[in-house]
Amino acid sequence: MAGDVDAACMIDGNHLLFGREGTFPPGTTKVIGQTGAYDHCNFTVIGDPRAPKIERFVSLLLGMSYDDPEVRPLLDLEGLKQWRVGRIELYAPLERAVDEFAFYDADGNVVAADYQP
């Protein structure tokens, strides 16, 4: 709120959080645009996904219930409520955005000039 920037991109959950904790006093910001939903995280395997160990791993993940007291803390660590079957369709918006901003090159190297880890 120091007036150093006019606009920023952030996750919708963070905008709500900043408002609730007081970082953004109510009514001081305005959402001017919103992307569609996209995915950003999954388990990726190398090799045959039908291999017994992989199938067993998927079965275990999908079988995790938020009601299980042993599992709930683990899901909470990731901010999850349940695992779902993998999909790649909703990476397309993320991929388009990364290309538009020239963040990575074709080999996956970070080339954004002003990026700081």
Add this chain to the structure above:
Amino acid sequence: MLVDLGHLGLDEGAHIIVKHAIEQLEPGAALDICGTHAELRVHLRAWGRARGHGYEDRDADGAVARLTRGTAAGAARRNSEPAGHASPAVAGAVVDRPPGHWGVAPRGAQVELGGPDPFFPLDDKAHVWADEAPRLYAQAAANQWDPATAIEWATPLVNDELVETAVIQVMTYLIENEVAALVVPARFIAQVHSHFREVMQLLSIQVADEARHIEAFTRRAMLSGRPLGLSTVGGRQSLQTLIDEPDFAISAFLLSVLGEGTFLSLLSFLETHAPDPTTRRVAQLALQDEARHVAFGIAHLRVQLDAEPDLRARLVAAVERRHDALAQTGGLNDEVYDALVLLPQVHLIPLQSPQAGTACKGSRTTWTSVAAAVSRALASPLRRPRRSPLSTPATSCRAPASVSAGRSRPFLCYSMRIYAHPITQERFAGQGLHRGRS
């Protein structure tokens, strides 16, 4: 179901209304929301996603959004169990063996399953609990006194050097005993399962009591600007056996029943017979605290013996073990014994003084009981009371007393006998003095 949030946003508390409404629905049921806040849809989507609810924009029937209840909401409460009852007066409030996974959850809470499972060495009600604990803690909390204001430190000290040195010696002895009395319960506090919160609280306030006693006794010892007295090896060895005792029941017996029980006699003696009002007041305040400690020790012991009759044999073994450990020591501080004799005196008066010579009448019983109290005050379970002409009922006041006056008379006889005894004659040889009260 439709919820109207008006102009209120989720960043202003509206989420509580949404949460309350959606948790009344079954999984899969829909909640429509209407409102005019500019970021309502953005925030509802984010809020719903984080809680496992489905979200979709709406533009019908006045609603701007729809949440579909997921299965995750309410999981913590669904998978929880009651941890007894907060009030110990309720039947079954305090369970026999609270599980470790209740951790620091307050008694009476609905405890979500999962999470840490700490180990509490003292988790058996039969070994930890006493029904008097809640009452004793409440009493202790209501009777905390401030050493800075509860005692008139500015009262002038008029003790002569000998008597003041005696007071300082006794204070020195009291301080090291109170340090041990602080350390012992402090070791056990973190071992007690927090389900037995009143016991935990009582031990904690006992530690606070002892800290306050250390402060008050130290301040009294320093009042005349003289250094503190002697701390003997024997005394510290004795206290170390208390500190080293690992069993809670035996430790409570040794400290709170035997040790602090003895302290009640000593502090009562000081409250009555200390030579100055400041010392008497310090003793009085400490006495009322120690009485609570002993009360819990006895109450706890009674419960333990009912639950475990074999405990009696273990207590005897502990006393004998302590005796063996201290058998080679020099015993308790001789200076302390002597100091207690000197304490009731105000100053020395010359033997030739016209104030000497008043007959001592009928003081034998009183003298005997007070002298015996001196011995008992320091008698440990391991030692017989000191046997000396100074402390046996056989000794009587046959020699003329100095000045007779009220309660001081028994001590006058005592002091006369001290002077008359060959040992003490040697001690006071050359001084030509005879102690008494003017």
